[in-house]
Amino acid sequence: MYTTSAQARAEGEDVMSTPNGVEPDGSVSSPVHLMNWVMQNKESFKPPVGNKYLYSGADFFVMLIAGPNARNDFHKTNSEEFFIQLTGDIVVKTYENGMIVDHVVHEGETFFIPPNVPHAPCRPEGTLGMVIERRRPPGELEHQLFYCEKCNALVHDNEFDCPDIVEAFRDAMQAFWDDPERSTCGQCGTRVPVPGPYVMPEELK
Numbered sequence: 283m284y285t286t287s288a289q290a291r292a293e294g295e296d297v298m299s300t301p302n303g304v305e306p307d308g309s310v311s312s313p314v315h316l317m318n319w320v321m322q323n324k325e326s327f328k329p330p331v332g333n334k335y336l337y338s339g340a341d342f343f344v345m346l347i348a349g350p351n352a353r354n355d356f357h358k359t360n361s362e363e364f365f366i367q368l369t370g371d372i373v374v375k376t377y378e379n380g381m382i383v384d385h386v387v388h389e390g391e392t393f394f395i396p397p398n399v400p401h402a403p404c405r406p407e408g409t410l411g412m413v414i415e416r417r418r419p420p421g422e423l424e425h426q427l428f429y430c431e432k433c434n435a436l437v438h439d440n441e442f443d444c445p446d447i448v449e450a451f452r453d454a455m456q457a458f459w460d461d462p463e464r465s466t467c468g469q470c471g472t473r474v475p476v477p478g479p480y481v482m483p484e485e486l487k
């Protein structure tokens with residue numbers, strides 16, 4: 283059973299398995315001023331996590347995510363994702379037809395990821411964006427993928443079946459980076475590096 287929003291707040295929870303837009307008595311929640319909410323929760327937008335659930339409902343959830351992030355894993359699931367970029371420009375890398383493609387999502391733009399397209403949002407410092415995703419049906423697998431930066435080959439595919447991917451992904455990517463065998467490309471021998479905080483490349487500015 284879901285926890286009510288009041289219980290979740292009292293327990294300090296911020297997990298996607300806990301809908302927090304639902305009032306205990308079933309009444310309608312008050313409107314939220316987005317940027318005031320961001321300011322009130324600014325501690326949550328610091329690395330390494332950088333994200334917080336604005337709404338976590340039974341059908342879908344909404345996250346606010348700040349840069350910088352420092353990750354080079356891609357994510358794939360059978361769900362759509364909708365991006366609204368509020369402050370600054372980000373890059374969303376996708377893996378399409380065997381190639382990694384850089385999509386620059388500028389401040390004020392929206393972006394859509396179809397189901398089953400591997401993607402990696404790269405967020406420079408000072409950026410803030412919103413992502414809306416559907417709640418996964420039971421049994422829907424999440425994939426965390428790593429591609430070779432040199433030859434674009436798939437280096438590793440972690441499969442997950444769990445309700446809260448944020449923590450699981452963070453632990454899994456650290457384990458991957460720490461393992462020389464798993465993090466080395468089987469095709470060309472290049473190792474997937476531990477990434478630093480993302481910086482927008484000059485050619486994409």
Ligand SMILES: [Fe+2]
Nearest residue numbers: 430433467470
């Ligand atoms: Fe490679």
